[in-house]
Structures are given as structure tokens and as C-alpha cells.
Amino acid sequence: MGQALAGRTGGKPVPAGKIHLTLAFLGDVDEARLEPAKLAAAALRESGFEMVLDQAGSFRGARVAWAGCAVVPAGLARLQASLAGALAAQGFVLEDRPFAAHVTLVRKVARPLAPEAAAPIRWRARELSLVRSELGTGRYRPEGAWDLL
Numbered sequence: 001m002g003q004a005l006a007g008r009t010g011g012k013p014v015p016a017g018k019i020h021l022t023l024a025f026l027g028d029v030d031e032a033r034l035e036p037a038k039l040a041a042a043a044l045r046e047s048g049f050e051m052v053l054d055q056a057g058s059f060r061g062a063r064v065a066w067a068g069c070a071v072v073p074a075g076l077a078r079l080q081a082s083l084a085g086a087l088a089a090q091g092f093v094l095e096d097r098p099f100a101a102h103v104t105l106v107r108k109v110a111r112p113l114a115p116e117a118a119a120p121i122r123w124r125a126r127e128l129s130l131v132r133s134e135l136g137t138g139r140y141r142p143e144g145a146w147d148l149l
Contacts, residue, residue: 001118002105005056005065010110018140020131021103023080024087024094028135033092038144040086041130048126048148049075053103057115065106065113067121072101076125079148083128 002013026037053067080099087094103123130143 001053001056001067001121005067005113006106008111009058009065009106009113011063011065011106011108014105014107019103019105020129021101021125023083023099023128024092026087026092026094029132034130034132034143036090037087037092037130040090040092041083041128041144041146043086044079044082044128044146046079046082046128046148047075048124049073049079050122050124051076051101052120052122054118054120055115056105056113056118058106058109058113060112063107063109064104065109066102066104067118068100068102070117076101079125079128 002016002019005011006013029037051069051073052071054070055068056065057068058065077099080101084094084099125148127145127147129145132141132143133139134141
């Protein structure tokens with residue numbers, strides 16, 4: 001789907017190894033704050049879930065194209081809410097906007113894409129990961145991973 005979206009939007013496909021679903025964006029976190037983030041994630045007792053990515057579109061401001069789900073699975077909603085609560089309890093301030101379940105498939109979009117139905121892709125979530133984005137490099141650095149029940 002990423003290659004097709006890139007062709008339609010004039011953007012650059014995200015490499016397969018970098019495709020992820022962000023549950024909570026923490027921004028630029030100091031090394032000293034990593035441990036509280038890890039504690040928040042490790043405390044969760046949520047189940048894995050399956051989601052169906054059956055929508056595509058783009059975020060104009062961010063210049064990315066995405067795949068999302070028409071129906072957010074209950075397990076995903078619980079996991080995201082639990083993580084947000086655990087992070088808040090550790091003193092993190094999260095974005096105020098509602099959670100939008102999506103995976104970014106294309107960056108540097110030149111032509112926006114209105115939300116539309118897409119051929120469904122089933123995705124099974126089995127693990128929660130804490131990943132640090134190295135600003136300006138395009139690299140991700142894993143900081144921890146926890147199995148979902």
C-alpha cells in the first residue's frame with residue numbers, strides 16, 4: 001500500500017522496518033526521563049489485538065499519507081488510554097488532540113489525499129515498544145519492549 005500511496009501523493013514511502021503505530025507522542029525527552037516512560041509501559045497489563053487497516057488518507061500539515069482503521073478495535077483503545085494514564089501518572093504531558101489510530105506510510109507528500117476506503121490489511125499487535133526518534137537523522141532507537149497479554 002505504501003508504494004501505491006507514494007505514487008498517488010508524490011511522496012516518499014516509509015521503509016517497512018520503520019512502520020509503526022504511535023500510541024503516545026512524548027516529544028523530545030531527556031535521557032533522565034526515559035526510566036519513568038519505561039516504568040509506565042512496563043506496568044500495563046493489556047492484551048494484544050488485531051486491527052484492520054482499511055482507510056487511507058493524508059495529514060496536510062504533517063505532509064504524510066497514512067493507513068488507518070474505520071473501526072478502532074476495543075483492545076487498541078484500551079491500550080492507548082491505559083498508556084496515556086500511566087504516562088500522565090509519571091508526569092508526562094501528552095498532546096491534547098484525540099488519538100487517531102494510523103500508521104504513516106508516506107512522508108513528504110506533495111499532493112494531499114482525502115480519506116478513502118482501502119484494501120484491508122490485517123495487523124496483529126503483540127508488543128508495545130518505546131522508541132526514540134533521533135531528530136534530524138530519520139533513525140529510530142529502541143529503548144524497551146513489552147509483550148502484550
